[in-house]
Amino acid sequence: MESSRARQRRRARPSRRRPLLYTALVSVAIVGGTAAGTVYVKAKAHSGTSAVSSSASPSATSSPSADGEASVEPVAEPAVDREQLLADALASVTVPDGAKVSAAVLDLESGESATYGGAAFDTASIVKVDILATLLLQAQDAGRHLTTAEKTYATAMIENSDNTSASALWRIIGKAAGLDAANERFGLTDTAGGDDMLWGLTQTTAADQLTLLQQVFGDDSELSEASQTYIQGLMKQIEADQHWGVSAAADGSEWALKNGWLARSTTGLWDVNSIGRVTVDGHDYLVTVLSNGNVTQAKGISLVEAAARAALSAFTGGDGTSASASASASASD
Numbered sequence: 336m337e338s339s340r341a342r343q344r345r346r347a348r349p350s351r352r353r354p355l356l357y358t359a360l361v362s363v364a365i366v367g368g369t370a371a372g373t374v375y376v377k378a379k380a381h382s383g384t385s386a387v388s389s390s391a392s393p394s395a396t397s398s399p400s401a402d403g404e405a406s407v408e409p410v411a412e413p414a415v416d417r418e419q420l421l422a423d424a425l426a427s428v429t430v431p432d433g434a435k436v437s438a439a440v441l442d443l444e445s446g447e448s449a450t451y452g453g454a455a456f457d458t459a460s461i462v463k464v465d466i467l468a469t470l471l472l473q474a475q476d477a478g479r480h481l482t483t484a485e486k487t488y489a490t491a492m493i494e495n496s497d498n499t500s501a502s503a504l505w506r507i508i509g510k511a512a513g514l515d516a517a518n519e520r521f522g523l524t525d526t527a528g529g530d531d532m533l534w535g536l537t538q539t540t541a542a543d544q545l546t547l548l549q550q551v552f553g554d555d556s557e558l559s560e561a562s563q564t565y566i567q568g569l570m571k572q573i574e575a576d577q578h579w580g581v582s583a584a585a586d587g588s589e590w591a592l593k594n595g596w597l598a599r600s601t602t603g604l605w606d607v608n609s610i611g612r613v614t615v616d617g618h619d620y621l622v623t624v625l626s627n628g629n630v631t632q633a634k635g636i637s638l639v640e641a642a643a644r645a646a647l648s649a650f651t652g653g654d655g656t657s658a659s660a661s662a663s664a665s666a667s668d
Contacts, residue, residue, distance in 0.1 A: 417449035420649035425451045428641045433604070434628040436638055438646040439541040441549065441621040443612075449649065450542045455525065456625040457606045458537040459595030462514075463492045463501050464566065464610065465526075465547055466534065469508045469517035471562040493569035493593060496577060505534045518543075520557050521550045535597055544610050544623035552591075552612050552621060567591055570611060580609025581622040583640035584647040589614035596632050604628050607635025609643065615651050622646060 421440065430436055437452030458465070467489050474481055481489065488504050491497035508514060511528025514537070518526050523543040529536035550556045551566050558566075570591035582590040592611030599606065610623045624642045629635030 415447075417447055417649060418451075421449040421451045421646060424645040424649040425642060428638070428645050430638065431628075431630065431634060433630075434626060434635075434638060436624065436626040436642050437541040438622070438624045438642050439545040440623075440646050440650055441545055442650055443552065443619040443621060447650070448545065450545070451646070453540060453542065455538045455540055456608065456627055457535065457597060457599075458529075458539050459535050459597035459606045459608055460496045460498075460501070461544065461593050461595035461608045461610050462529075462534055462537045462539075463496065463595075464551065464570070464593045465514060465518065465537070466501060466504050466508060467493060467566055467569075468521065468547065468550060468558060468562075469514050470504055471559075471565065472517050472520065472557055473508060473513065475559055475562065489565075490569060493566070494572050495574050496594070501534060502532060505532065510534075511537070518547075522546050535595070539625070541623045541625050544625070545621055548610060548612065548621040548623065552619075567612075579636050580639055581611045581613055581624060581643040582609075584615065584622065584643040585613035586615055596635065598632070599627075602628075604630065605632050605635045607632060607639050609639050613643075613647070615647060618651070620647060620650060 417440075421438070425436070425438060428436070435452075435454065435456075437450075437454060437456065439448065439450040441448040470481070470485065470489070485504065485507065488500040492500040492504060505514075508517075510531065511534075514528040514534075515526075523539070523546050526537065526539040526543045526547075528534070529538075550558055551563055551570075556563060570593055573592060573594070577594055580592055580594045582592050590611055590613045592609060592613075595606065595608040597606040598604070604627065606625075606627045607629055608623075608625045612619055612621050614620075622643055624639045624646065626635055626638050626642070629638060
C-alpha cells in the first residue's frame with residue numbers, strides 16, 4: 336500500500352493540465368420583459384471576452400456599464416395621438432361658412448378612439464336608434480319581448496326613418512324622461528331628450544353618439560345580445576335613398592347606419608347627421624358625424640360624407656378622399 340508520506344508528496348506536485356483554448360463562460364440572466372415582447376437581457380463575460388446581449392426585439396439597443404455588463408433596453412414606439420390625427424384630418428375638410436361639424440371614431444378591435452369637437456347638436460332622426468335602444472332596455476327590465484306593434488314601429492322607424500312610428504315609440508318609452516333614464520345607464524353624459532314630442536330636438540354630442548353605438552355594437556353593453564342583434568339588423572337594411580353618410584367611408588355595402596336630417600324652421604338651415612358601423616379592409620369602426628348650419632340638405636350630406644372619410648383616415652392611414660359606391664347621388668348639387 337502507498338505510504339502516507341508518498342501520498343503527501345504526490346499531492347504536493349502541481350497538476351498538469353492540457354492547454355485551454357481561448358474560451359469564455361458567459362452567464363446570461365433574463366431580468367425582465369415588456370408587454371410588447373421585448374426581453375431585457377444582462378450578460379456577463381468571463382476570461383476576457385466581450386460582453387454579449389440578446390433581445391426579442393430587433394429595435395432594442397445595448398449600452399455597456401462600468402462593470403463590463405451590457406443591458407438591452409427596448410426602444411419604445413411613440414404613442415399615436417389619435418386626437419391630433421383626427422383634428423388634422425378634419426382640418427382638411429372644407430366646412431362652408433356658418434356650418435359646423437363634429438366627429439368621433441372608435442376602432443372596435445384596438446379600442447382606440449378619438450373625438451373632434453365637443454359642441455351639442457340636434458339629433459334629428461339619429462335619435463331613433465336611441466329610442467329603440469331605450470325600448471329594448473325597458474323590455475329587458477320587464478322580462479318581456481317587443482309586441483308585434485312595437486316591432487312594426489321599430490322597423491319603419493329605423494329602416495324608413497318613419498316619424499309617425501318614432502312618435503309612437505317615443506310615447507311608449509316615456510318621452511324624454513324614459514330616454515334620459517336609459518341614457519344614464521348607457522353612459523351618455525351630454526344627451527338630453529327633446530321637450531314633449533320634439534324628439535328630433537334631443538341634444539347630443541359626437542362622443543355621446545359613439546357611446547350609444549358601443550351599446551349597440553360593443554361587447555360591454557346594457558343591451559342583451561339579442562337586443563343588439565335586433566338593432567344591428569335594422570341598421571343594415573336602411574332604404575336605398577338613405578344610403579349616404581358614414582357609409583361613404585365603408586368598403587362597399589359593409590356598413591350599418593342611421594341618418595338624420597332636419598330643416599330648422601327658425602333659420603331655414605339644415606341639421607344633417609350620420610352614425611353607424613363601417614368596415615374598412617376587414618376592420619370595423621364606429622363613426623359618428625354631426626353637422627348643422629347647412630344651406631341645403633345636399634350640402635349637409637356632402638359635408639358629413641367628407642368628414643366621415645377624413646375621420647376614418649386618421650385610423651386607417653388613408654388620405655380620406657376615396658368615395659364609397661354607397662354614397663347617394665343626392666349629396667351633389
